[in-house]
Amino acid sequence: MADQEALTGTSRVKRGMADMLKGGVIMDVVNAEQAKIAEDAGAVAVMALERVPADIRAQGGVARMSDPDMIDEIISAVSVPVMAKARIGHFAEAQILQSLGVDYIDESEVLTPADYSNHIDKQLFTVPFVCGATNLGEALRRLTEGAAMIRSKGEAGTGDVSNAVTHMRRILGDIARLTAMSPDELYVAAKELQASYDLVAEVARTGKLPVVLFTAGGIATPADAAMMMQLGADGVFVGSGIFKSGDPVRRAQAIVQATLHFDNPDVVAKVSRGLGEAMVGINVADIPVAHRLEDRGW
Amino acid sequence: MTASPLIGVLALQGDVTEHELALQAVGARTARVRAAADLSGIAGLVIPGGESTTMSNLAIRMELFEPLRAASLAGMPMYGSCAGMIMLADQVTDARPDQQTIGGLDVIVRRNAFGRQVDSFEIDLDIPTLGESPFRAVFIRAPLVESTGPGVEVLATLQRGTAAGTIVAVRQGVRLATSFHPELTGDTRIHDLFVQIVRRHT
Secondary structure (H helix, E strand, O other): OOOOOOEEOOHHHHHHHHHOOOOOEEEEEOOHHHHHHHHHHOOOEEEEOOOOHHHHHHHOOOOOOOOHHHHHHHHHHOOOOEEEEEEOOOHHHHHHHHHHOOOEEEEEOOOOOOOOOOOOOHHHOOOOEEEEEOOHHHHHHHHHHOOOEEEEOOOOOOOOOHHHHHHHHHHHHHHHHHHOOOHHHHHHHHHHHOOOHHHHHHHHHHOOOOOEEEEOOOOOOHHHHHHHHHHOOOOEEEOHHHHOOOOHHHHHHHHHHHHHOOOOHHHHHHHOOOOOOOOOOOOHHHOOHHHOOOOOOO | OOOOOEEEEEOOOOOHHHHHHHHHHOOOEEEEEOOHHHHOOOOEEEEOOOOHHHHHHHHHHOOOHHHHHHHHHOOOOEEEEOHHHHHHEEEEEOOOOOOOOOOOEEEEEEOOOOOOHHHOEEEEEOOHHHOOOOEEEEEOOOOEEEEEOOOOEEEEEOOOOOOOOOEEEEEEOOEEEEOOOHHHOOOOHHHHHHHHHHHHHO
16 A cells, blocks of 8 residues: 655655746746736746836836735636746745745845845745756755756846856856766865755766756847757746837747757747847846846845 | 667657656657657657646647647557646646647546645555556646546556545556656656557557
């Protein structure tokens, strides 16, 4: 007779949920109508938030978790999973999101941090979390806290893909370097990465993160998505890039197709035609350091 | 039958790699299926876990349903886990009205039947056809089988709790489906059963 005790919120159940999203595009949406457009275009999940990053950047002020009514509307509008953002360290926002029944929480640097020292203790939750990272050490610290999925941070709300590239290359480069080390070097590597030795040793042995790694922050075109997938992303988050563009419906479909056919330039070329204006965008280099989101989270 | 069968994995989205590794672990070769042309030369097809809404959407857009149904009608063995079970079911409830399936498995499947992600769970299952030791089964926003037609063999049900009696694994001839994800646990007995079905069929 099998042991029939059902366990929820296990690491396998949380990480496995992210495995089901692989090869897909997760789109930022601010209302039910956008959520439907995203689902119709083939999004694998939607991210509910009050303002897309480009508007948060333009309007300023404190950016917080979305209104529960808005999240409920989005949950009722679509059949794909719904994610929502909580401020870094704001465990009460995360408790609310879990209570609302969101499928994944993004503890996100796009919102104004609530705690400049500590992240949320994600081990305490049944709902899984995704967190941003700019390098391997940051990714592994998030995993120790209980994150079940990682996204490279990039620089949200810019339409400038350069930081997404930098962060993805850095995370994968850090992993490649670990695999080349002899076992006695891994202790110091863990110290330098400021990460748990056990996780560092696991990554050195397997040559990959133990969770799914998506890309985020500045993806605005099908070509951006195809490049990030070729660099090694398991999937793509698109924030402002879709609903700040001239033709969100076509662009959303095109980015989904480019993510699926990332290694087929003929398809990516075809879907890149006739999309209208891309989001205007800001060069990351023109953003004052104090306004850059990549440095939020530690 | 010593040759290693070539088994396709539908690669529109989802945990394709995990299925490939499980199939390779039990001696099969694998190929990714993304277009109708990829169906030629494979002896069986696995439809992975993922989001069934998205998978259906992409298959419609890429005009893949007709060739997939033709392959199924021609008798190609198919195995689906979770979203893959939905793709094989003749009928689906609680789905978008425009969701399509390949069909071929005479069951009614309820999409996302256990609740939201916080209700996802893992549990030990008795699956008598796989032997005595329990099967660790991971259910993620999982579907369940509401009813089965004649000729559908029930391989496993949940045994306790509010969902006791729920059908979570079925077989109909060369078609196999599970609500759960054997590809996530390292237990390859389901994949081994499917490869045996493929070997016997070819």
